[in-house]
Amino acid sequence: MENKIQNLKNQIEFIKGKNTQSLSDIENKKQTLDKLKAESEQKRSLLRKEETLTQTVEELKKKVEEKLEIVEQLESSGALDEELSNEVLSKQLKEKDDMIESIKQEIMEKQQELKELTR
Known part of the structure; x- marks a missing residue:
């Protein structure tokens, strides 16, 4: 009987150790998930900035093309x-x-x- 009790105590300690390890694993996974979420948000932010910059570049490109067209017209008319x-x-x-x-x-x-x- 005492052997059985000791065996049960050992099993309880083993389960406690497993639970502690599981809790530690869960915490590690949670930290990894938090890092991944932060990286994901950072990437989304960079994508938004890239889209804004791309739009700005496109607008500038359009303005430059318009100005070049005007210059070409002025050159062809001899105004320049x-x-x-x-x-x-x-x-x-x-x-x-x-x-x-x-x-x-x-x-x-x-x-x-x-x-x-x-x-």
């Missing part, structure tokens, strides 16, 4: 011809210089008239 652009700019500057001269002349005439009137 440097000599022509310089000519247009020179003409505009000359017109402005002429306008300034005209205004200066008018001012001088008005000053002269004013002098004559104040005498």
